[in-house]
Amino acid sequence: MLSRSRATGAITKVRTMARMLLTRSRTRGFTLVELIMVIVLMGIVGGMVAVFMRGPVDAYMAQGRRSALTDVADTTARRIARDVHRALPNSVRTSGTNCLEFIPTKTGGRYRAEGPGMLDFSVATNSFNLLGDNANFAGSALPTDQVIGAGDLVVVYNLGIAGANAYAGDNTSAITSVGSASGGETPINITNKKFPLPSASRRFHVIAAGEKLVSYVCNGNNLIRTVGSTLSTTTSCATSGSVIATQVNCSATTFNYSGSDLQRNAVITLWLTLQDATATEAITLHQEVHVDNTP
Numbered sequence: 001m002l003s004r005s006r007a008t009g010a011i012t013k014v015r016t017m018a019r020m021l022l023t024r025s026r027t028r029g030f031t032l033v034e035l036i037m038v039i040v041l042m043g044i045v046g047g048m049v050a051v052f053m054r055g056p057v058d059a060y061m062a063q064g065r066r067s068a069l070t071d072v073a074d075t076t077a078r079r080i081a082r083d084v085h086r087a088l089p090n091s092v093r094t095s096g097t098n099c100l101e102f103i104p105t106k107t108g109g110r111y112r113a114e115g116p117g118m119l120d121f122s123v124a125t126n127s128f129n130l131l132g133d134n135a136n137f138a139g140s141a142l143p144t145d146q147v148i149g150a151g152d153l154v155v156v157y158n159l160g161i162a163g164a165n166a167y168a169g170d171n172t173s174a175i176t177s178v179g180s181a182s183g184g185e186t187p188i189n190i191t192n193k194k195f196p197l198p199s200a201s202r203r204f205h206v207i208a209a210g211e212k213l214v215s216y217v218c219n220g221n222n223l224i225r226t227v228g229s230t231l232s233t234t235t236s237c238a239t240s241g242s243v244i245a246t247q248v249n250c251s252a253t254t255f256n257y258s259g260s261d262l263q264r265n266a267v268i269t270l271w272l273t274l275q276d277a278t279a280t281e282a283i284t285l286h287q288e289v290h291v292d293n294t295p
Contacts, residue, residue, distance in 0.1 A: 065281045069247070069274045073285040076223060076245040077272055081289045083214055083225075084268060088205055089293045090160030091167070092268065097254040098218040099237035100268070103166055106208040107146045111156075113202045117185060119156075124194040126176075133181040134188075150177050151209030154190055157199045157295045164196055167233045171195055172207070199295065215241070218250040223272075249273040252284065259293070266291035 083104065084092070091103035110131045111119040117129030134148050135141060152175045158166045166172050173193035179186060213228035219239045226241030252273035260266040268289040275282035 062281055065276045066283055069276060069281065069283045070285070072245055072247075073272050073274050073283060077270060077285055077287045079225075079244060080216060080270060081287065083216075084289045084291060087291065088155060088158055088166060088207065089295045090158050092257055092266065092291055093235060094255050094257045095235040095237050097256065098250055099235060100216040100255040100257070101235050101237070102214055103207060103231065104211055104214050105155075105205045106152070106211070107148060108203060108205045109148075110202045111204055112185065113198070117187065119195070119198075119204075121195055121198045124192045125190075126192045127187060127189045130186040130188055132184065132186065134178055134186040135181070145208075148175065148178055148186075148188065148206050149209070150175055153207040153209070153212065154188070155205045155207060156195045156203075157197045158205070159197070159295055165233070166207075167231050169231065171197070172231075175206075216255065218248055218253045220250065221248055222246055223248050223253070245272075245274065247274050247276060249275050249282065257291075260291075266293045 080100075084102065086104045086106075087102040088105050093101050095101070112129040112131060113119065117127075119125065119128035130148070153172045154175060155166050155172050158164060158171055160166075162168075162170075164171050173190040173195075175188060175190050177189045179189070210229055211227050212231050213236065215224075215226045215228065215236060215238050217224050217226065217237050217239050222243045223245040224239050224241050225244050226236075226238040228236060228238065252271065254269075254271045256269040256271075258264075258267050258269070268291060270287045270289065271284065272287075273282060273284045
């Protein structure tokens with residue numbers, strides 16, 4: 001009996017000690033000082049990480065802004081070059097360094113120089129034959145914007161000088177109607193006109209009725225493209241057109257035109273500078289566009 005009571009007492013003591021240990025483990029935790037130390041250490045580590053990460057993050061954001069500006073500048077320069085390639089020979093002109101103007105052409109062709117339907121340069125004439133079909137080429141229909149129509153202007157041998165200047169109307173005539181092709185030729189009726197000079201290659205250009213002049217002007221912080229329906233011997237540099245680029249630094253954006261001579265072709269030199277809204281990032285694009293002035 002005595003040994004049994006002793007065993008029961010020992011078991012009771014063990015259970016009591018277990019309860020005490022379990023209670024202590026449940027109530028054990030961080031003290032306020034330990035918690036404050038952890039917060040301070042986390043702040044120090046976070047600050048060190050931020051210092052090292054700020055440079056790469058800023059560089060990444062700046063690269064993104066420069067890439068966006070570069071895309072806009074490249075697209076703008078390509079559009080200007082594409083327009084200039086359609087320019088009537090000897091029609092490109094500038095006013096200052098922020099204005100570029102030229103006469104765009106929609107199409108062209110060859111005229112009959114001899115026989116019935118010829119374009120006579122000795123007298124005023126009101127019709128001539130286009131060699132070829134106005135509406136079809138090689139069995140396929142031409143795009144609508146390349147089909148010659150009433151209201152368009154015919155230009156023959158534009159030299160951009162007095163007596164042969166399309167801006168003054170020296171060598172242009174409005175188309176009144178276009179006949180149907182027959183025998184590989186298309187009759188074109190024009191307002192009565194005596195053209196001053198024949199083309200050595202018997203070529204003529206056509207100016208669209210609604211797009212007789214294109215102007216690129218840098219004004220404020222915008223690059224503006226304006227389409228004109230009239231021609232004048234003085235530059236218009238209109239700013240009423242559509243904005244093709246914003247955030248442009250016009251003081252650093254220039255159009256320079258160098259005419260052709262015996263040693264080189266005509267070239268438009270374009271310097272286009274764009275900057276972001278904060279003026280912290282800026283890019284400058286330089287491009288030279290060849291101008292075909294062979295009349």
